Amino acid sequence: xxxxxxxxxxxxxxxxxxxxxxxxxxxxxxxxxxxxxxxxxxxxxxxxxxxxxxxxxxxxxxxxxxxxxxxxxxxxxxxxxxxxxxxxxxxxxxxxxxxxxxxxxxxxxxxxxxxxxxxxxxxxxxxxxxxxxxxxxxxxxxxxxxxxxxxxxxxxxxxxxxxxxxxxxxxxxxxxxxxxxxxxxxxx
Numbered sequence: 001x002x003x004x005x006x007x008x009x010x011x012x013x014x015x016x017x018x019x020x021x022x023x024x025x026x027x028x029x030x031x032x033x034x035x036x037x038x039x040x041x042x043x044x045x046x047x048x049x050x051x052x053x054x055x056x057x058x059x060x061x062x063x064x065x066x067x068x069x070x071x072x073x074x075x076x077x078x079x080x081x082x083x084x085x086x087x088x089x090x091x092x093x094x095x096x097x098x099x100x101x102x103x104x105x106x107x108x109x110x111x112x113x114x115x116x117x118x119x120x121x122x123x124x125x126x127x128x129x130x131x132x133x134x135x136x137x138x139x140x141x142x143x144x145x146x147x148x149x150x151x152x153x154x155x156x157x158x159x160x161x162x163x164x165x166x167x168x169x170x171x172x173x174x175x176x177x178x179x180x181x182x183x184x185x186x187x188x
Contacts (some may be wrong), residue, residue: 001059004037012044012114014061015052019044019116019123027056044114044123047097064117070125072109081105083113083125092122099125101178103160104133127178132187133157134173141166151183 002013007025014020020041029035035056042049054060069086076082079096092113096102104127105111114123138154151163154174162176164183173187 002062003059004054004056006062007037007039012063012065013041014063015041019063019065020050021124023049029056065114065123066117067112067114067126070111070113072105072107072111074107081125083111086110094122094125098122099127101127101181104131104156104158104176104178104181106131106133106158129179130175130177130184132173132175133160133162135164135168135170138164138168138170140169154183 004027007022009022009024011022012019013022021044023040023042025037025039027035027037037054037056039052039054040049041052070083070092071086073082073084073091076093080093081096081099081102083092083094084090085092094113099105109127109131111125111127113125115121116123133156135154136157139152141152150166152166152168154162154164154168156162156174156176160181162174162181162183164174168174168183168186175184175187176182177184
C-alpha cells in the first residue's frame with residue numbers, strides 16, 4: 001500500500017482491478033477544500049489514457065513490476081517480435097501492440113520488457129529514449145531554402161518515416177527520439 005505522496009512518473013498501480021502506469025501527475029492545493037492529485041494514467045494492457053483525480057493521502061495498491069533486459073532478434077510474420085534475455089539467453093515472442101514504437105526497432109537493439117511479477121507476464125516493451133538509425137532514402141535538399149525551420153521526409157533503415165531538416169542526406173546516421181518519433185540530431 002502506498003499513498004498519493006508516493007506518486008511519480010512511471011509508477012505502476014493496481015486501480016479498478018487493472019494495471020495502470022502514471023504518465024503525469026500534479027498535486028493541487030486549492031484555497032478552499034481538501035488537496036487532491038490530478039493524474040493521467042495509461043492502461044498497460046490496452047494503452048488507453050485516463051484522467052483521474054485522487055484525494056490527497058488516499059491509499060492505493062502498487063503493482064509489482066520488474067524490468068528485464070532483452071535484445072531484439074527478429075520479426076516473425078506481421079505482428080510477432082522475438083527477443084532474447086540478455087543474461088539467461090531465454091527467448092520470448094511478444095505481440096506488436098506491447099512495443100512502444102515498433103517502427104524504430106532494429107535487429108540487435110537492446111530493450112527493456114516490463115513484467116508483472118505476480119503473473120510473470122510481459123506488459124510493455126520499451127525502447128531506449130533515443131536510437132541511432134541510418135537514413136536510407138530522402139529527397140535532396142534545395143540550396144538556400146533554410147530561412148524557415150523546414151523539414152523533409154526520410155526513410156530510415158527500419159523502414160520508418162521520420163521528418164528531418166533539409167541538410168540531412170541519404171546515408172547519414174541520425175538520432176531519433178523513440179517517444180515522439182522525431183529527429184533529434186546528426187550522429188558523428
